[in-house]
Amino acid sequence: MSKHHPDLMLCRKLPGIAIGRLCEKDDGKCPICDSYVRPATLVRICEECNFGSSGGKCIICGGQGVSDAYYCAECTRLEKDRDGCPKVVNLGASRTDLAYLRKARNQQQHSAKKNSVVDGSAGGCTLAGSSICSPVRSSSLTLIPISVSVWIKSAVSRVLITPPSPRSMLSPSVHSEN
Incomplete structure (x- = not known):
């Protein structure tokens, strides 16, 4: 040895x-x-x-x-x-x-x-009687509701992505060439 x-x-x-x-x-x-x-x-x-x-x-x-x-x-x-x-x-x-x-x-x-706080039984996020919560891992376990807005975890922070408003979809964007 x-x-x-x-x-x-x-x-x-x-x-x-x-x-x-x-x-x-x-x-x-x-x-x-x-x-x-x-x-x-x-x-x-x-x-x-x-x-x-x-x-x-x-x-x-x-x-x-x-x-x-x-x-x-x-x-x-x-x-x-x-x-x-x-x-x-x-x-x-x-x-x-x-x-x-x-x-x-x-x-x-x-x-x-x-x-860490682990709580898998947190309620309150329901849509039409069914639970639609999804866990997202960060420094501690949190429950985030999925609805019209979708939370996406990025490396720096959480970014809120919302669908475009109906008004912006109807009016075409006009670019003027000066």
Whole structure:
């Protein structure tokens, strides 16, 4: 994991007798180089990383451990298995950023729910006994009656379009050429 994410910090204390575990997502992965080929040496972690609630957790992501962790043959050959406890002790920048984005998104959704007024049972706009209201979405949900005038939502504002008056339809427009 530390190969692809240089911001992750590993414990690197003297390993004890506790065996490192991996979650279902990271099962079979070498904790140093992320390789899935030729598992060779069992991973040992320090007693502090195996103490209390962190015992039995994944050494890479902190999820529920389901299988034992193994170093790959190449990391064993290069003696990277002797560098100390390989448990990741910090979250890393990408996970931290994700947590802040989730928090901001939840706050926006909460404020949007708080500010919006949703009332689907508003009455009062009827024509000949039938309801002809249509909802139009804006910052809050509003009901607008459809009648002779039609409301059209534009990007800037709502524009009222009315049919031409009968008087303007009867008289032709005269353009004088001067």
